[in-house]
Amino acid sequence: MGFMLPSPTNPREHARALMSQKENIEAELDAQFSILKVNNVDMTTPLVDREGFPRADVDVYAIRHARKRINELRNDYKAVMNEIETALQAVYDPSTVGSLPAASEEVAQHTSLTDSAESLLAFARVDGVAPGSPAAEAGLRREDLILKFGSLARSSFTANSLQPLADLVSVNENREIQVIISRSEEIMSLKLTPRKGWGGRGMLGCHIVPHES
Numbered sequence: 001m002g003f004m005l006p007s008p009t010n011p012r013e014h015a016r017a018l019m020s021q022k023e024n025i026e027a028e029l030d031a032q033f034s035i036l037k038v039n040n041v042d043m044t045t046p047l048v049d050r051e052g053f054p055r056a057d058v059d060v061y062a063i064r065h066a067r068k069r070i071n072e073l074r075n076d077y078k079a080v081m082n083e084i085e086t087a088l089q090a091v092y093d094p095s096t097v098g099s100l101p102a103a104s105e106e107v108a109q110h111t112s113l114t115d116s117a118e119s120l121l122a123f124a125r126v127d128g129v130a131p132g133s134p135a136a137e138a139g140l141r142r143e144d145l146i147l148k149f150g151s152l153a154r155s156s157f158t159a160n161s162l163q164p165l166a167d168l169v170s171v172n173e174n175r176e177i178q179v180i181i182s183r184s185e186e187i188m189s190l191k192l193t194p195r196k197g198w199g200g201r202g203m204l205g206c207h208i209v210p211h212e213s
Helices: 011-038 060-092 110-118 134-138 163-170
Strands: 124-129 145-149 177-183 186-192 206-210
Touching: 011 060, 060 163, 124 134, 134 186
Parallel strands: none
Antiparallel strands: 124 145, 124 206, 145 177, 177 186
16 A cells, blocks of 8 residues: 555645655665665566576565565655645745646747746846756756746745755656746746756756845
């Protein structure tokens, strides 16, 4: 049986509960994968010998159970990540709740992109980009002004904190985020995929600071 998603309370508490659920799933995934590692197998390693009998050198029962549980947890993880994205929208931009998913909001033509961005105000500025980073691969450059980051716009932020952006990045590892920027008065749409292990700090590889228009 998979994890149960927490029932909505207020948006911020709901998002916090979902983040805790995500951490629990990650912890159990690590535990299940450790069972495979101890037996020197992965998700596809054969568990029978050449004669078709169960292998005697591994714990076949434990491996089969771990594999089944991993598949269940992967489905749970995908579901909770989608829930987290929706919950964060409710926390930082309530007007987006019930709207189309972020993936369907992509701008198909330059004209519609320009029209939609004209009403947006920059809320952040790229202060530096590390070579070979996810930000560099997405095409971000120093001094780019960020108009929209996924579902986040200027109205999503208070004071000079970019915490909503950090929260969105943390739950979108290896998932594409649409970023709309202004560069030398030109509006551009980029695809940014946060990830670890690129060779530097953080999942973006760029320094983003608040911007006051």
